Amino acid sequence: MPSFPLPPLSPALPEIFLAAASMALLLFGVFRGERAAREASWLAALALVVAVVLVLGGGGPRQLALYGMFVTDAFAVFMKVLVLLGGIFAIVMSIRWNEQARIARFEFPVLVLLATTGMMMMVSAADLISLYIGLELQSLSLYVLAGFKRDTVRSAEAGLKYFVLGALASGMMLYGCSMVYGFAGATDFATLAATLSGGETLAIGPLVGIVFVVVGLAFKVSAVPFHMWTPDVYEGAPTPVTAFFSVAPKVAAIALFLRVMIEPFGGYVADWRQVIWLISVASMVLGSVAAINQSNFKRLMAYSSIGHIGYALIGLAAGSKEGVESVLIYMAIYVFMNVGTFAVILLMRRNGEDVEAIDDLQGLAQTHPALALSLAIFMFAMAGIPPLSGFFGKLYVFMAAINAELYVLAVIGVVTSVVGAYYYIRIVKLMYFDAPKPAFDRPFGAEMSAVLAVTAVVTLFFFIAPSVVVDSAAAAAASLFPG
Amino acid sequence: MPILSLVTFLPLLGAVIIMITGGDEATKAKNARSIALWTSLIVFFLSLQLWFGFDAESPEFQFVERVEWIPSFNIAYHMGIDGISLFFVLLSTFLTPICVLASWESVQYRVKEYMIAFLVLETMMVGTFCALDFVLFYMFFEGVLIPMFLIIGVWGGPRRVYSAFKFFLYTLLGSVLMLLAILAIFWQTGSTDIPTALQFAFEPGLQRWLWLAFFASFAVKMPMWPVHTWLPDAHVEAPTAGSVILAGVLLKMGGYGFVRFSLPMFPLASEYFADFVFTLSVIAVIYTSLVALAQTDMKKLIAYSSVAHMGFVTLGIFVANQEGLQGAMFQMLSHGVVSGALFLIVGVVYDRLHTRDIDRYGGLADNMPKYAVVFMVMMLAAVGLPGTSGFIGEFLVLVGAFQVSTWFTALAATGLILGAAYMLYLYRRVVFGTITRDDVRVMPDLSWREIVVFAPIVFLVLWMGIYPSSFLKPMQPALANLVERVEAAQRAALADAPSTLASR
Numbered sequence: 001m002p003s004f005p006l007p008p009l010s011p012a013l014p015e016i017f018l019a020a021a022s023m024a025l026l027l028f029g030v031f032r033g034e035r036a037a038r039e040a041s042w043l044a045a046l047a048l049v050v051a052v053v054l055v056l057g058g059g060g061p062r063q064l065a066l067y068g069m070f071v072t073d074a075f076a077v078f079m080k081v082l083v084l085l086g087g088i089f090a091i092v093m094s095i096r097w098n099e100q101a102r103i104a105r106f107e108f109p110v111l112v113l114l115a116t117t118g119m120m121m122m123v124s125a126a127d128l129i130s131l132y133i134g135l136e137l138q139s140l141s142l143y144v145l146a147g148f149k150r151d152t153v154r155s156a157e158a159g160l161k162y163f164v165l166g167a168l169a170s171g172m173m174l175y176g177c178s179m180v181y182g183f184a185g186a187t188d189f190a191t192l193a194a195t196l197s198g199g200e201t202l203a204i205g206p207l208v209g210i211v212f213v214v215v216g217l218a219f220k221v222s223a224v225p226f227h228m229w230t231p232d233v234y235e236g237a238p239t240p241v242t243a244f245f246s247v248a249p250k251v252a253a254i255a256l257f258l259r260v261m262i263e264p265f266g267g268y269v270a271d272w273r274q275v276i277w278l279i280s281v282a283s284m285v286l287g288s289v290a291a292i293n294q295s296n297f298k299r300l301m302a303y304s305s306i307g308h309i310g311y312a313l314i315g316l317a318a319g320s321k322e323g324v325e326s327v328l329i330y331m332a333i334y335v336f337m338n339v340g341t342f343a344v345i346l347l348m349r350r351n352g353e354d355v356e357a358i359d360d361l362q363g364l365a366q367t368h369p370a371l372a373l374s375l376a377i378f379m380f381a382m383a384g385i386p387p388l389s390g391f392f393g394k395l396y397v398f399m400a401a402i403n404a405e406l407y408v409l410a411v412i413g414v415v416t417s418v419v420g421a422y423y424y425i426r427i428v429k430l431m432y433f434d435a436p437k438p439a440f441d442r443p444f445g446a447e448m449s450a451v452l453a454v455t456a457v458v459t460l461f462f463f464i465a466p467s468v469v470v471d472s473a474a475a476a477a478a479s480l481f482p483g
Numbered sequence: 484m485p486i487l488s489l490v491t492f493l494p495l496l497g498a499v500i501i502m503i504t505g506g507d508e509a510t511k512a513k514n515a516r517s518i519a520l521w522t523s524l525i526v527f528f529l530s531l532q533l534w535f536g537f538d539a540e541s542p543e544f545q546f547v548e549r550v551e552w553i554p555s556f557n558i559a560y561h562m563g564i565d566g567i568s569l570f571f572v573l574l575s576t577f578l579t580p581i582c583v584l585a586s587w588e589s590v591q592y593r594v595k596e597y598m599i600a601f602l603v604l605e606t607m608m609v610g611t612f613c614a615l616d617f618v619l620f621y622m623f624f625e626g627v628l629i630p631m632f633l634i635i636g637v638w639g640g641p642r643r644v645y646s647a648f649k650f651f652l653y654t655l656l657g658s659v660l661m662l663l664a665i666l667a668i669f670w671q672t673g674s675t676d677i678p679t680a681l682q683f684a685f686e687p688g689l690q691r692w693l694w695l696a697f698f699a700s701f702a703v704k705m706p707m708w709p710v711h712t713w714l715p716d717a718h719v720e721a722p723t724a725g726s727v728i729l730a731g732v733l734l735k736m737g738g739y740g741f742v743r744f745s746l747p748m749f750p751l752a753s754e755y756f757a758d759f760v761f762t763l764s765v766i767a768v769i770y771t772s773l774v775a776l777a778q779t780d781m782k783k784l785i786a787y788s789s790v791a792h793m794g795f796v797t798l799g800i801f802v803a804n805q806e807g808l809q810g811a812m813f814q815m816l817s818h819g820v821v822s823g824a825l826f827l828i829v830g831v832v833y834d835r836l837h838t839r840d841i842d843r844y845g846g847l848a849d850n851m852p853k854y855a856v857v858f859m860v861m862m863l864a865a866v867g868l869p870g871t872s873g874f875i876g877e878f879l880v881l882v883g884a885f886q887v888s889t890w891f892t893a894l895a896a897t898g899l900i901l902g903a904a905y906m907l908y909l910y911r912r913v914v915f916g917t918i919t920r921d922d923v924r925v926m927p928d929l930s931w932r933e934i935v936v937f938a939p940i941v942f943l944v945l946w947m948g949i950y951p952s953s954f955l956k957p958m959q960p961a962l963a964n965l966v967e968r969v970e971a972a973q974r975a976a977l978a979d980a981p982s983t984l985a986s987r
Contacts, residue, residue, distance in 0.1 A: 365596075380629055385655075386622035395618070395662070399556075402666040410666075414659035421655055425632065425648065433636045433644055463622065467553050474555055 011065040011072040014054040014080065015120050021047035022113035029106030037104035041095045044109030048088045048116065055080045055120075062479060064126060068188045071126035078328055078476035079123045079255035082335050086248030087116040089339040089451055094240030096445045097346050101354075103149050103238060111148075112244060115141035119252030126263075128177040128187040131256060135173070135220070138249060139166050145244070146237040158236025165229045166219070173216020179209030180264075192264035202268040210265055214275055217260065220253035221309045222302075224282035234302035239354070242298055243342035246305050251331050254312055258324055261316060262480045269319030276317040281412050283310030288420035297345050297358045300423065301338075304382060307420055308334055314397045314413055318404035325470075325477035326396035332469050333381075333393040333462065340455030341378045343448060344371060349441040358427060363436025371440075372431040374456040379428050381459045383421035389462030396470075487546045487562045490530045490576065491609045494602040497522030501599050512594035516587060519598035523580040523605065530576040530609075534957075537569055542960035544615060544678065552616075557674035561615040566961035567742055567812065568612040570954060571735055574819045575608040577939075578731045582724035584936050585827050589723060589834050590638060597638060601724070604630040608732050612739060617665045617675040625658055627733060631725070639720040646713075646720035653713040657703035664696035668748075680748055687751045687976065694752035697745050705737030707760075707797055708767035711790045718786035719839075723830030726782065730789050731823035738793070738815045741800045742808065747965055750972035753801060760801045761884075761891045767794030768898035775905040781829045781839045784909055785822060788865065791898055792818045798895055799880035803969050807883025808962045809955055814876025816954060817947055821864045821873060824940045828858050831933055832913075835926045841909065846918035851928045855914045857937045862910045864944045866903045872947030 009016060025044055029036045055077055062073040091109050098104040118141060121134025143166060147159020181187050183205035184195045196206060219226040234242050265272060287307020294300040312334070315327035348355050365372040381390035394417060401410040444452075462469075497518055504514045538545060544563035552560045564572060582601060590597050607630065610623035628651055636647035669675050672683045685693065703710045714734075718726045746753050768791050775787035792814065799811030831854060832847070833839055848855040864871035867878075877899060884892040918924045929937070947954060 366593075385629060386625045391622070391625075395666075398663060399666045399669065402663060403670050407663075410663050411660070414663060415656070418652060418656045418659055422648070422652060425651055428632075429636060429644060429647070432633060433647070467555065470553055470555055 011063045014051045018117045036106045040106035041109045045091045052084045069127045069130040073479035075476040075479045076124045082251045083119045083248045090244035111141045122252045123255040145241045149238045154236040158233045162233045169216045169219030176209045176212025189263040202271045217257045223279045224286045231299045231302040235299045280313035284416040288416040291423045318400040323400040325473045326400040328473035329396045330393040333389045336455045336458045337378045337381045343452045344375045361430045362434040364431040366436045367439040376428050379424040383424040387463040389459045494605040498599045498602040515595040515598040519583045527576040539957040542964035558618045562613045563615045566958035571612040579605045586724045600630040615677045634725040635721045638722040643720045646716040649713045650717040657700040660696045661700035664693045690749040690752035694749040701737040701740040715786040719782045726826040727823040731819040735815045738796045750969040757801045764794040764798040765894045772901035785825045795880050802883045802887045810879025817872035817876045824861045844913045845916040847914045853929045870948045872944045875951045
């Protein structure tokens with residue numbers, strides 16, 4: 001009988017744990033019935049916290065597992081922590097809201113766990129196959145989540161739209177992967193890098209393949225021109241799902257984007273830079289201009305996230321270690337300010353009804369001073385005004401761009417950031433300058449206040465010790481650049 | 484004792500204390516006012532220690548503090564002042580308690596937030612002038628926008644929203660280009676340390692680009708013609724104290740930036756663009772003076788006069804000789820005090836009649852004699868009468884400019900005449916003549932609180948006019964150093980030039 005050794009699994013321990021936890025939670029939910037939603041949510045959050053501990057404990061030098069399909073390194077640890085944080089925040093924020101919207105079902109946290117597992121798989125993918133498996137696991141879970149409020153047309157529409165367009169993008173990406181495989185004869189990143197190296201420029205075949213892969217990834221990070229789904233899905237999906245969408249999958253997809261572009265194709269930055277350059281500029285311009293006329297806060301955040309992805313992609317366009325580092329810093333900061341903003345959106349309820357128009361924020365500074373102050377902090381941060389955290393994100397991104405001599409990109413970036421500042425400070429204007437509307441429903445709930453406090457404090461006081469994030473991002477970025 | 488950090492961050496502490504005070508609306512307002520006043524007074528007296536402890540013979544940075552901040556990028560918390568920044572710090576700490584006092588009665592709603600905004604603003608202003616690291620500088624420089632945006636937008640006049648947005652976006656657009664230049668400097672010098680960058684020789688081609696990027700930021704802040712249009716709007720709509728800070732300190736950030744960064748780091752570019760700056764300055768002086776003549780709104784008139792006065796400053800800075808720079812620096816300090824006072828003067832009558840329309844007043848000398856005296860002193864200082872602070876600055880600037888260009892000097896000098904015209908015209912219409920309206924007749928003269936506000940300003944204006952050495956002396960070594968550096972760089976470039984000619 002041929003011996004069949006079990007591959008080392010320990011590097012994938014957090015993923016295995018999460019997968020097992022979601023199964024266990026599913027059983028728990030089935031046995032306890034509909035009443036289990038609240039317990040299931042807290043247990044899921046707990047599972048994610050445990051996963052954070054496991055991820056941090058599993059840090060260290062680069063390790064390959066599962067026959068080279070799966071890799072853990074400092075980069076993976078950094079991004080997984082961000083993904084998990086996004087998951088934890090999303091679940092905690094969903095509890096009250098789901099109960100109020102009468103969609104409190106235990107499947108919700110289970111789906112979030114499954115999606116998170118998929119995202120962690122994406123972050124750690126070292127092979128085009130495992131990349132695709134991770135991507136699909138997260139996407140399928142997210143399609144269901146988008147349509148989770150299934151008795152409303154908007155939510156169902158969001159789910160369907162996301163599914164159809166997402167499937168199309170996955171198909172394109174798979175096609176790109178197959179082309180790369182066809183020309184290079186391998187699917188794992190290490191072999192790809194070795195096979196493709198040597199030429200002055202990349203051969204046309206793999207280049208076309210990369211472009212298709214980029215299209216798929218651009219769809220997942222909702223970069224222009226593959227952003228069409230974003231505003232509709234953001235608006236239609238239940239708000240806690242939108243909060244989740246805007247953070248965790250973005251981080252995971254950006255991580256995947258970075259790894260795919262840098263590890264196998266890092267030697268050919270000059271070949272693919274123009275593609276990234278273009279989608280970065282398009283995202284920044286559209287994200288800042290199209291948001292100006294939005295009156296729905298969730299839709300506005302959709303355009304805002306498109307813009308932010310544009311800034312993050314500046315770092316990728318730089319294609320350097322500093323560039324990757326700046327993207328990591330940007331995403332870390334982005335997670336906190338975005339979660340905080342969505343916490344405020346989740347609290348926007350008047351007479352038992354959700355309100356989503358930005359005009360509903362009028363006079364918030366007088367009805368809810370603390371809420372208004374936190375939202376003002378998030379808005380100024382998103383606009384990139386120092387000393388708030390968002391400024392540092394932009395600082396590092398532009399630093400990388402200047403170092404890579406991408407001057408035009410940097411200038412377009414700062415100019416669009418001023419245009420974008422307009423709609424962020426318009427929200428501050430609504431809250432502080434205008435006459436108040438009736439107050440929002442209270443109480444907000446302890447867990448919501450906690451999320452709001454944590455994100456606001458991180459966003460406001462990031463400047464005191466930016467080194468914490470900067471240094472770990474530097475280490476994480478270095479792990480993508482061997483030697 | 485880290486006195487610079489103390490002066491910078493003590494106002495923030497005051498803001499936090501105000502934030503946590505409770506009670507009903509009236510108590511909160513009362514507490515907020517007194518906490519803000521005491522905090523800003525303590526900060527002012529602390530900042531006087533800087534002046535007393537300042538070594539006036541040294542061109543070096545003093546009271547230096549340095550703590551690692553983001554070591555992986557060589558970004559440090561680095562603070563220090565030299566003769567150039569010393570008086571700007573003092574100007575900020577001097578005007579803040581005056582602003583608090585001036586808002587004592589005129590601000591009646593959301594007092595707590597108002598005082599918090601002013602204290603945060605003070606931290607940002609002082610920090611801007613003390614920062615010796617580009618990232619730190621940029622944080623303070625931009626951070627100013629947040630409280631000022633709120634001050635204009637929440638407590639401003641009818642068109643406050645438009646003005647607040649215009650102010651915010653205009654200045655932000657200028658600043659972000661400077662941010663890119665700062666990052667370029669980082670990659671050139673390997674750190675964001677300002678003293679390092681001041682010693683660094685940037686290559687001439689790069690200098691021009693970086694100069695333009697800095698210029699975009701400071702010209703808007705200054706503001707220079709033709710990017711001054713945000714200023715009249717912001718001034719007119721801002722509450723009185725907001726205008727005082729705007730004119731008194733925020734405009735000076737532009738001039739400070741030119742003296743601190745543009746001249747020493749990019750001496751060749753400064754020379755290259757000098758005529759361009761002179762042209763804009765002279766247009767500013769003449770054009771905005773003419774515009775000021777035509778105004779019917781008092782605040783708008785003073786706002787335009789600020790642009791004209793700033794034209795003198797930019798002229799003085801870019802002639803880049805001792806007299807010109809001294810004059811520009813002095814003009815900025817003088818204007819900071821005088822224009823601040825003029826906005827307070829408008830505020831006094833605005834509080835009583837709630838209009839800034841010049842035609843609504845007239846004959847105030849009869850029922851408000853003390854007011855008329857204060858107004859006269861400030862008006863004459865704005866005109867530049869010898870014996871007031873305004874004269875010294877303008878005179879030195881013209882002396883400096885005359886060595887470089889007779890034509891620009893002659894044209895700029897017409898600004899003095901126009902300045903006298905619009906200020907005297909304003910004064911005549913508001914203060915002289917006979918009282919025709921009943922509501923004007925019953926306006927009470929300056930209250931004790933208002934006298935307390937104006938007394939130190941009048942004293943300072945006369946002091947600066949009669950004995951300017953107290954102010955010129957400490958800035959002298961730093962400016963001499965700067966002039967020497969600029970001239971050395973320009974000589975070195977000239978020495979290179981013949982060889983390139985020969986090689987052709």
